[in-house]
Amino acid sequence: MTTGAEQGERHQRGEQSAPGLGAVMSERRQLINLAYRLLGSLADAEDVVQEAYARWYAMSASGRQAIASPGAWLTTVASRICLNLLGSARARRETYVGDWIPEPLPEPTEWSTARSGGADPADRITLDESVTMAFLVVLDAMTPAERVAFVLHDVFRYPFGEVAEIVGRTPAACRQLASSARRRVRTAQVPAGPNAGQAGIVRRFRTAWEAKDIDALIGLLDPEATATADGGGLAVTHLDPIVGGERIAHAYAEIARVAGHRTTFLECTVNGLPGLVAEQDGAVATVFAFEIAGDRIRHIWAVRNPEKLRPWRFGPNQL
Template identity: 70%
Template sequence: MTRPDPITSERRHLTSLGYRLLGSLADAEDVVQETFARWYALSARERDAIASPGAWLTTVAGRICLTQLASARVRREAYVGEWIPEPLPGSTEWIGVVDPADRVTLDESVDMAFLVVLEATTPAERVAFVLHDVYRYPFAEVAGIVGRSTAACRQLASSARRRIQASRPPVATPAGKQADLVRSFKVAWEAQDIAALIGLLDPGVTATADGGGLATARLEPMYGGEAVARACAAILDVLPGITFRETTVNGRPGMLSRQHGVTVTVFAFDVEDDRIKHIWAVRNPEKLRAWTAA
């Protein structure tokens, strides 16, 4: 019996894994291409001798991502301004998960706030945590990918888990409530209603923009409800013709803005205690390719 082509059966899994590890869909797709190139570089006899092609491909992709994460830290030191993970349009159905319980876990793991926190972990911590806590790989298998002992991988995942738990609110805001806040924020922004904007923002709100040197954006985060509200209102004065639309960003309620019919910014939000706690504005056009037809 002919073994199924792993490209067909594993591409979605490897892409979703690569995105969670690298925070970039483009980079994840490059990892998948490199992984399959290594697979087909094997002889037919070598491929037939591999008992689980899926496990082999995951191991190779995980190791490539680990190397990419180490080099990414060096590249981001030269990045212009703040680096934000690439936003994904629409729902997260592309991850191809069947089990509803798994879908909840995986959907949460592409939330922008989750990915931003992951950026603070080391490459080894990130790989160990994502493989074990998100994809439920046993630590013995994680060890073979990370190149550490089983005990060391358990400690790496635990360290990442503590960091994430310390950064996330104990109770997640329901998507419906977040959608209401985003809608109210859009209406207040369009009306340049500074008082209304301040009322929707947490007093300690953080707004971070990513232009990558390719689009105008603040190089450092902005803090404070009043400062963020006034900055939002001022944007409409300097960018005539800009329009806003509610959308789904990384599986959560978000917004995008257009100018002359082109998507120029994608906004992701984190909500805590019924107020907007974080705003991420991605303006780097290289990260908005998936939104060109949005």
């Protein structure tokens, strides 16, 4: 992954030769990774990157040749597009049906083996702690400027001077934005165990859920746990978050009862952490992400909006 500092070094070296197609397109993975973290949507991230490249090739050949670092130029353009989209997204969310949850991503290797037999549509995203569902939800609560400053500096290591040019504020202001965002992250963080331990808890949750064992479910859920669902008005789900481990246990047992034998629950990786997929008649209907603190589930995110399940349903050729 090319960092802002590395791109700045390329700029300082004065790479003035006309960039070839390969050099320019090699920035695509970096741009997709950045845009997904900024927007929480793979589909929107791909649209942003496509627009950035369209603007690049809309320039004259001499104009492109005058740009010392195509990667830095593309990053600046993509980040500014994301900043504008984040501003308008707040207005769009007011008409969104139910809660909006970031788009979940499958783990590339396990999904390509199990589903597509080839490269997974999400293999362009580097799965690390900065794309867990809990982290993305915290990012989504930030102001657009906070989110862009924080992701560019703290995740991608861009210096505040470069961040300032993108955000349109002073380096000092961007430093304050990132500091504010960092406090939000620290406040929301919970101590999490290793993935293997979390996978065991998710497995026990699946087993108890399939058995409709309410007592076992309550034992696995934090008393103050929250379950949030996103159907976007396109799939039936609970519109308001369910708060409290006992309430969630009863609600999920009822979901299992209604789903019946048509639904199969599969253990998988969601945004780099253990999760579940619910299949109905062989098609992915819901993706579940979990936040686990200690040995209890603190939050469940259930994504049912079919527009957010493309990487899980169709494979790379449909993107």
